[in-house]
Amino acid sequence: MSVTATPEAHGALELDPQRLPADELKRLLAQMITVRHLDTSAIAWQRQGIIPGYAPMQGQEAAQVGSIAALDMSRDFVFPTYREMGAAYAAGVDMAEYMATHKATWNGGLHDPVKHRFTPIQTVIAGSALHAVGWAHGQRLDAIREGREQTDLPASLIYLGDGASSQGDIHEAMNFAGVFKTPTVFFVQNNGWAISVPTERQVAGGSVAARGAGYGLPSVAVDGNDVEAVVRAVRAAVAHARSGAGAVVVEAFTYRRGPHSTSDDPGRYRTLEDERRDAGPDPIERLVERLVADGELTEAGVEEFRAEAAAFEERTREAVAAQGPRPGAEMFEYVYQETTPVLQQQAAQWREESDHA
Incomplete structure (x- = not known):
């Protein structure tokens, strides 16, 4: 399986060729480093008994941070699964409140979903796709009722994996979105595995993006390990959805470098050699190398990002550990x-x- 797909648009969608400014790339890198540190630490918290369970996301930092960077978090709405810690952090969600689900303190997280435009964590596979399309359809209906042009609508972004794409809810959601032209972005993180089943054994044709044509939806296949490519792809998708032209499917090819969850043993279905061969470039190291080579960042600057990430993780760990049971x-x-x-x-x-x- 290749995770280094060249960004490619299908249907009425054009990608902006403009490169992101160095300051924005450095901001995204700082977020990705913090997310990686927090993700790695959360696995340790589970082993230490601070939280009972966690779904790691190592390797998907660029896909999640980049996709959030393409949204307007003052008006758009995000519909996550249980593996979007990176997206939640980039969206400004308090991490201790987010981790309340993994602490088993509060189902879905203690954060305010309306304030953060980030719905509670969804553990029903593909279930939030219907919610995302329904919310987006409501934005269309509001515009029609108020006599507004449907050319600048708020958009919903739904996260799903390659495994979730095989669920019936995805068919219903994409079909509805295609019929009613809802302002929705289906963001598929194809991380190579549906728990222990590889993509090629459960996605006919090997691509979820290709299915968009069957619903009348344009699609984009993008390298999910390249944060800049993700931002550009999702920005194009959001612009299309806002304009009233309807939903878009974005498939980010990445790789789940860790276990499916802290109760999973990936060694039962793949080897370390498989992971090294298939995972592609590390999204963080890739961006560090680019910024350093361009003279936009020094190794000292990278270490500063890492030190800030470590301090943030410590504050979050203390807050999570202090959470007591709810009434x-x-x-x-x-x-x-x-x-x-x-x-x-x-x-x-x-x-x-x-x-x-």
Whole structure:
């Protein structure tokens, strides 16, 4: 499997050839280094018993940080899975609040999804695709109802993996988006593996982007280890979606360098030699080498980014470790907008048993 795909657009989509400014690339690099440090540390936290479980994302830093950089986080909305820690950090989500799901403190994370334009973590495979398309369709309906032109709509971005692309929800979401031209970007992180199953054994044709044509959606295949290529591809996709022209499929070819989760042993289905051969260039080292070679960054500057990342990780670890259990009564308070007699009965029974205990 190759993860170094040349950016290629299909359908009515044109990529901006303009290179990103060095200052923006350095900002993205700092984010990627922080994300890598935090991701590696989260695995250690699980081993230490600070959190019960975690889904690593090493190797996907450029795909996640780059895709968020292409959005307007004051108006767009992000719909993540359980492996988007890097996207959450780049979107400004508090990392301790994000980690509440992995701490088993609060399902979906304690962050405010409306404030951060970043929905709660979704663990149902492909389930949030329907939410992303529904939200985007709502933006169209609002514009129609208010008599506004549908030429500058807020966009939704849904993260999914190559494995999730085989779920029926993706077909329904892409078909609906194609029919109603919703301002949605389907951002596929093809990391080579659906848990233990390689892409070529579960994605017919080997490409998710190619499926866009079947729904009338333009698509882009991009090197997901190149943060600049990701930013350019997603910016083009978002511009297309905003204009009222409809949804776009972006497939970022990258590689999951670690286990599927902290309960997974990747050694059971691939070797270290397989990983070295298939993973492609490390997205962080690749950008460091470019910026240093261009004279835009020194090794001392890289070390400064790493020191800041280490300090941030320590603050986050302390905040996560300090999280205590939530009040048990909350399990009855956030089920429905208006409570039901059955739920009230269950809450009363729970209080009686808890008080007795």
